[in-house]
Amino acid sequence: xxxxxxxxxxxxxxxxxxxxxxxxxxxxxxxxxxxxxxxxxxxxxxxxxxxxxxxxxxxxxxxxxxxxxxxxxxxxxxxxxxxxxxxxxxxxxxxxxxxxxxxxxxxxxxxxxxxxxxxxxxxxxxxxxxxxxxxxxxxxxxxxxxxxxxxxxxxxxxxxxxxxxxxxxxxxxxxxxxxxxxxxxxxxxxxxxxxxxxxxxxxxxxxxxxxxxxxxxxxxxxxxxxxxxxxxxxxxxxxxxxxxxxxxxxxxxxxxxxxxxxxxxxxxxxxxxxxxxxxxxxxxxxxxxxxxxxxxxxxxxxxxxxxxxxxxxxxxxxxxxxxxxxxxxxxxxxxxxxxxxxxxxxxxxxxxxxxxxxxxxxxxxxxxxxxxxxxxxxxxxxxxxxxxxxxxxxxxxxxxxxxxxxxxxxxxxxxxxxxxxxxxxxxxxxxxxxxxxxxxxxxxxxxxxxxxxxxxxxxxxxxxxxxxxxxxxxxxxxxxxxxxxxxxxxxxxxxxxxxxxxxxxxxxxxxxxxxxxxxxxxxxxxxxxxxxx
Numbered sequence: 415x416x417x418x419x420x421x422x423x424x425x426x427x428x429x430x431x432x433x434x435x436x437x438x439x440x441x442x443x444x445x446x447x448x449x450x451x452x453x454x455x456x457x458x459x460x461x462x463x464x465x466x467x468x469x470x471x472x473x474x475x476x477x478x479x480x481x482x483x484x485x486x487x488x489x490x491x492x493x494x495x496x497x498x499x500x501x502x503x504x505x506x507x508x509x510x511x512x513x514x515x516x517x518x519x520x521x522x523x524x525x526x527x528x529x530x531x532x533x534x535x536x537x538x539x540x541x542x543x544x545x546x547x548x549x550x551x552x553x554x555x556x557x558x559x560x561x562x563x564x565x566x567x568x569x570x571x572x573x574x575x576x577x578x579x580x581x582x583x584x585x586x587x588x589x590x591x592x593x594x595x596x597x598x599x600x601x602x603x604x605x606x607x608x609x610x611x612x613x614x615x616x617x618x619x620x621x622x623x624x625x626x627x628x629x630x631x632x633x634x635x636x637x638x639x640x641x642x643x644x645x646x647x648x649x650x651x652x653x654x655x656x657x658x659x660x661x662x663x664x665x666x667x668x669x670x671x672x673x674x675x676x677x678x679x680x681x682x683x684x685x686x687x688x689x690x691x692x693x694x695x696x697x698x699x700x701x702x703x704x705x706x707x708x709x710x711x712x713x714x715x716x717x718x719x720x721x722x723x724x725x726x727x728x729x730x731x732x733x734x735x736x737x738x739x740x741x742x743x744x745x746x747x748x749x750x751x752x753x754x755x756x757x758x759x760x761x762x763x764x765x766x767x768x769x770x771x772x773x774x775x776x777x778x779x780x781x782x783x784x785x786x787x788x789x790x791x792x793x794x795x796x797x798x799x800x801x802x803x804x805x806x807x808x809x810x811x812x813x814x815x816x817x818x819x820x821x822x823x824x825x826x827x828x829x830x831x832x833x834x835x836x837x838x839x840x841x842x843x844x845x846x847x848x849x850x851x852x853x854x855x856x857x858x859x860x861x862x863x864x865x866x867x868x869x870x871x872x873x874x875x876x877x878x879x880x881x882x883x884x885x886x887x888x889x890x891x892x893x894x895x896x897x898x899x900x901x902x903x904x905x906x907x908x909x910x911x912x913x914x915x916x917x918x919x920x921x922x923x924x925x926x927x928x929x930x931x932x933x934x935x936x937x938x939x940x941x942x943x944x945x946x947x
Contacts, residue, residue: 434446438459439513442459442460442461444458448469454473455474456471467526468526469527470522471521471523472521486520489520492566498564499560499564500560501559503554505525505590505591507593510522527579527589528579529577530577531574531577532550532646533574540649541647544681548686548715549586550578550646552709552713553588555639555712556705557588558571558590558635562632567631567632567634567635569634570615570616571642573642618661619638619642619651620637620638622637625662625666631698632705636701636708637694637698640693643686643689647673647680648676648680650677653665653668672854684856685715691896693708846877849872850871850872851913852871853914854894854915857871858893858894860893871913884906887903888903889902
């Protein structure tokens, strides 16, 4: 067991507990209290005769059949459903029941976990990176996808019910906890057993329809997952008020705040930001329809999209940094060495896409040939002079003349051709790059013709030809979902200021809020717990 788990066991075991040392149904020996919550306690136990360490959750005496005749039916029905959940990201429940005798109590045996809750992990880290938050969220989606397929709605999804363990060489392996205990099941046949008027859930993570007492379904858990994603990325929940009533009213009536205002250091892709906002929609019909849809969207965010900067080698020795907006264009540029694929590998350049440097190479060829012809002509003249010298010496000697007769007259050396000047390569058109920024980021940039010039701000707008002339005025439009379209005029040669976008106000009709019953001061708190089970 980890050092933290040992400390928790020692702290929880400081006070004597009447159940420590007791054997439940001749199978489970309770050895120590590891957690306490509003519904009961969790004990570390050993299962006989397997000698397997497990966790046994014992319900408080408050949850007894004497106070609620239907409780036993609900408990065994929903515990049996929870035991059917077998996904690796769901805690395994392998036994449940009720002890005999007048002091009998309900219990549930499950796998024993070592690690920490997601609540503690967020508190220690401050906030998660996009990659880590998506890694955790994808596993939660897979666990809930199986539960929803069996008609089980969690209804109390929160970081305290998500446990992170070390699984082999993989860290942050998720185990979703607390399925099935006195929770709603979407099957209409069991509706009479689960609608008991209990106010289930934690206010900071409850969906509006759950607060208003309306029908809940898989989209209720999707809303809670959106709150968890918001908290992982910013370190805070979207709605945190002095008391629970104000928190519930904010979930029903207020729009979620801008995540960058809460966490100025947030680095998040537009795709993930849009996903979080859609999960937090007040109307369930405006949220993703299923956990499958959320999982598909999460797979397209961290790890699948360009979220940083990259460099493009232009074949001339220049190394320039590209923003997210023109990264896609850079991926299709032939660099003279190869093409960079979306996976980061190099591919051979395509034929017929020669770079500017390759096209200019043949222009210098005539100058090179003329340069080589000059020394060849000079050598020819020197060879002809030597032949004429020996011919003149043999003129006074008949034998020499006869010997020299067969020698052909020296050819007249042609004048060396004057090398033609190499034609100048056409000058590249003037090019100007303007760096565009907007508040908030993630806006697409279009020109006056409606052509998209940048995918998402911040980005670099490349101007060519007449657009790049000093003093030229360029008209652009910025568009971002949830904000009004903004027109701006850019003047070449003048600094470009940050462009602010106006958010489209979201109007929500006030909805009646169910007044929760006054809490019993003597009853244990159910609002929030740091309970790994």
